[in-house]
Amino acid sequence: MKVLWREMLRIRRFEEMVASQYAEQEMRCPVHLSVGQEAIAVGVCSQLEPEDLVYSNHRAHAHYLAKGGDMTALIAEFYGLENGCVGGWGGSMHLMDLKAGFAGSTPIVGGTVPIATGAAWAQKLKQSSACTVSFLGDGCFEEGGVAESLNFAALHQLPILYVLENNLYSVYTPLEKRQPPRELYKVAEAMGLKSLKGFGNDLEEVLPLVEQALKWIRSGEGPVFLELSTYRWPEHCGPNDDDHLGYRPEGELQRWQARCPIQLAQVNLGIDEIERSQIEAEVKQEIEKCWQQALEGGIPKAENMETNVYA
């Protein structure tokens, strides 16, 4: 469990580093930070095998890292360098680390949900023991392709876990301006999926839910839909805070910050400050080392732009 706490901290510090370096204007691409949502990425991915696949969206850093994606290659990708995880094609929004089973993220909202479903279909057809996780947001849930995917997954009893990170917002638009009062996981349940819901900031609540879900999935009982409530702290896109814009009710951010997943778990796990600062130091060192290595990467070659188009 402490390993997981460490992983959350690692992701948090990583995102903070992205935020602080962004001002230099050398990561020249949109970035969507996951600060505040770490317990979900870690709670889910820590229970997966390397050969299990994860698909994600525009807000993918935490999923990528939690699944074991190469940190140096991630940083290099932000900087558009040759040693980036997709060689400079992706920036922050198109990530892939196949070795780690991080199978792809793209920023067309809803785009990877059917693709992940297809990956699970392939796993079923090949009688593989691996499964697939599809991360999606509460906004994404409004895309018709998601409903279509859930139906297909339930019909074919696919080995897939849909993890809905309900952070209450799509960009600046709150849930109640986009959907009627309803429980999202109940929609999936009515569609024919086993569905669960929990508090996504509490690692100890997330873990048994994921465990249950994966048990069902691995024993062939079909897809599971897991809604986890959480909250994004920084602005939707970019390195800054944006609470001054006034789109969130006063105090909402602070209330959620008081339920910081890392803080919560630290208390629950009884990690004291000595231990914490030691781990902080390790994490800091790793991030800094990766950052340095990443920046040693060369500039990608333009020649492969045309040859990349067709296999």
Place this chain on the structure above:
Amino acid sequence: MKVLWREMLRIRRFEEMVASQYAEQEMRCPVHLSVGQEAIAVGVCSQLEPEDLVYSNHRAHAHYLAKGGDMTALIAEFYGLENGCVGGWGGSMHLMDLKAGFAGSTPIVGGTVPIATGAAWAQKLKQSSACTVSFLGDGCFEEGGVAESLNFAALHQLPILYVLENNLYSVYTPLEKRQPPRELYKVAEAMGLKSLKGFGNDLEEVLPLVEQALKWIRSGEGPVFLELSTYRWPEHCGPNDDDHLGYRPEGELQRWQARCPIQLAQVNLGIDEIERSQIEAEVKQEIEKCWQQALEGGIPKAENMETNVYA
């Protein structure tokens, strides 16, 4: 009530006439007959005002007629004549009779569901007292645009009634090959709509459900989803029977034919054979007269093909 029974009979005899004349090969377009499903069209449309709008799909004849659409213009449209309800542009799959509030049908499955939703949005924005009905099939329910539409309608509390005619098939494919075991209306309910379900072959069951739904809608309580079970007797597309193809379990068609909506209502209403044969005669006369009139129409002019493109 007897008027409604008469209307069902009228639609049945009309469709039979289409089937019998089709062999002449002068209605040169696909036709999707509604034989077996008449109680739904009549049960719903009979409770609408002329200014209420109905949108439909490829299987639209019954909806069009039940809403008061001009029969002669419908027949003429099948024959591709100038006096057709859309001047020869539509055949059987693109129908419109604005005077009757039949606001459009198209054969891209799912295509009119958002459009109907938009019509209801306009009604709401204009504070009109009218409402909209959107007919869809169980296959259509699988299209993502339907889920998106239901969400929008529930979010904005639109005055719309979605009528799902669950006839268990999409072309030759039974429901269980396309969807997991689930209640369709429960999906809509979970999405945030008031939802009802009933037996769509029994007019006496359909009527109070529609009445309830319209009461909610007209009192501003938002959209309603109504699932009605029913069964198509003839082949999916075309004038013939196709039970010999073996895609339906043996005896299924016969069981449903035993629950013929017209037969059922006749018994319930105590319509005797004398009355029936009188009504049969009237209906026959009307259809034959319309048929004759329709065929007097001219051939549409090709000149307007280009000018029709832009308003």
Place this chain on the structure above:
Amino acid sequence: MPKTSFIDAIRQAFIDAMIADESVVLIGEGVPDPKAIFGSTAGLQARLGEERVFDMPLSENALTGICLGAAVNGIKPVLMHQRIDFSLLSMDQMVNHAAKWHAMFNAQQSVPMVIRTIIGKGWGQGPQHSQALWGMLAQVPGIKIALPATAKQAYLMMRSAIEDPNPVLFVEHRWLHHTESEGTPEEWAKTVLPQKLAGAEIVREGKDITLAGWGYSLVELLNAAQALEKVGISAEVVDLRVGHTLDIETLTSSILKTHKLLIHDLHPEQMAPAHSVISKVVQTLADNSEVLKDMQFQVVAQPNHPVPTSWHLAKFAYSEAEQIVITVLEMYQIDDLGVLEKAKAQISYPPRPDIPNQAFKGPF
């Protein structure tokens, strides 16, 4: 000489591809149903298994993404739409995802999937069941477009499409389904495979004018060429075969001989793919102004409006062999009506304008 119909060719391509490669699966609305997509998938589920031949929910958008997801994970799916018009629902998955997956993840994964589509025509197909539409995807690098014109090509190109590591849009025309090629898939597989999804082909030699097009257009072009023959015009006919790239050498070598080029196209004229062909030829020959001077270029595409359902109207909504003949005579500045009538008499028209042959009785 045995003959094979277009539909049988497609069906045999599926069988042969599925036997050759275990990872090939078929999926589409109606694939295992009694009508079996115009017979092209008849019996395949029984023969190749429920785990390889699938029906699907009415979810064109997600299913395209699902096939993509399967394709990058070891399956080779063939996804089918009974009309290409339905594929518009899946444009996002085709354009933003399938076409770009290989490039945008830096060539780490390829996407071996086929999207099989059918262009409708006749018997009241109307505005939403009769579009050509592949020109939209021809604007998108990363997806290949196969446009077979004959049964033989249908077999060969379907085999190639399934083997290709890239997403391939496979476009059939409903009015090719009953046409036949001499020979059998068995022979073709032995002698003519593998084929590239690239390259044009001269299918009729001639010296006065080059007529070119894709897929079903070849029927109309060959029909017109035969008619033109009778009035002394020798037309060379070029099958352009694919939509994502143009074999400019084959085409220019033909028109350097004929000095006249006419492209037939099933899209509305306003931005038909045919225009791109003309433009590329003109730019290719730019250094050769003496040659260009004598050249003439024409596009015969479809009127700029949807196709109405009524056959009385629809018969005027297509520009086909007759219009090709008329345009060629105009290019020759022949305004003698006698010549036109003589040529028209040679055109083979369908029994009625909305059916390809007497056997076709609707309803679809």
Place this chain on the structure above:
Amino acid sequence: MPKTSFIDAIRQAFIDAMIADESVVLIGEGVPDPKAIFGSTAGLQARLGEERVFDMPLSENALTGICLGAAVNGIKPVLMHQRIDFSLLSMDQMVNHAAKWHAMFNAQQSVPMVIRTIIGKGWGQGPQHSQALWGMLAQVPGIKIALPATAKQAYLMMRSAIEDPNPVLFVEHRWLHHTESEGTPEEWAKTVLPQKLAGAEIVREGKDITLAGWGYSLVELLNAAQALEKVGISAEVVDLRVGHTLDIETLTSSILKTHKLLIHDLHPEQMAPAHSVISKVVQTLADNSEVLKDMQFQVVAQPNHPVPTSWHLAKFAYSEAEQIVITVLEMYQIDDLGVLEKAKAQISYPPRPDIPNQAFKGPF
């Protein structure tokens, strides 16, 4: 002289249109949010009411149909997508429904709706946020395409688009947003409205070559024209303005003067709309072979691959002013590198290749 920015022009067009016509409503992801679609809808909800200015669920497909349904029932919706790439999700509603509704129901209803879209560029927009894409809809009769190149045009064309009884795809380029026109919407509304969504416009006179394009291309073309001026080539620049139809007279009258035509286009070259322009000009001048002989035609479109996210790569993924200059010099067979350098020195380049101006700091 007061100036108006592109974004302010759009915003003022909304205000004026909404005051003039009560049935106009705005809807789109983020329309009433603090960033207000790059400021273009700032304050409009407060000013014009919650019943006329809407946010929306992430449901591009259905919302297009919903706007169509509203449009045929007395509302005039303006639906907005922050990137045109997202509109691919709604292709079915745009192509099968909105574009055809008027024709296929025999002109009984018209569809007064606007789909406002933005082409992204720079700061790592990458493969899925940087496409031009409007060329797909240019293949579809029944939908108009407005492609403003300046703030003034943005105002006028948005007013026209909203007033037009047909569906209009309105395409902005992200890099035009900060550009300014002289004058104010108030003056323009008085003196230059109404405008038709048709017709090209000569925006710079010249005698040696005609450079033409749509929307943002005008920035690149004018940039190139200025550079060419310095090496003695006088370029006429034609703004083609709309994508659904071509003002062939204005264009041919220009090239009958200059004898050279270059079209710049933001689509991948392989089937760029520019090719249609070349083809139509060639066909229009077909009877004039003496003239054609001396003519030269070139397309400068974008490379046939997606745009990578890394700015190190993306800077090679665009063909712009510099490429236009190079191509023109080639057309003149000028291979003196000194001339090229002299011309290039006149091109105004952005401060860094992935930002339009110094003020642009990401992240979007």
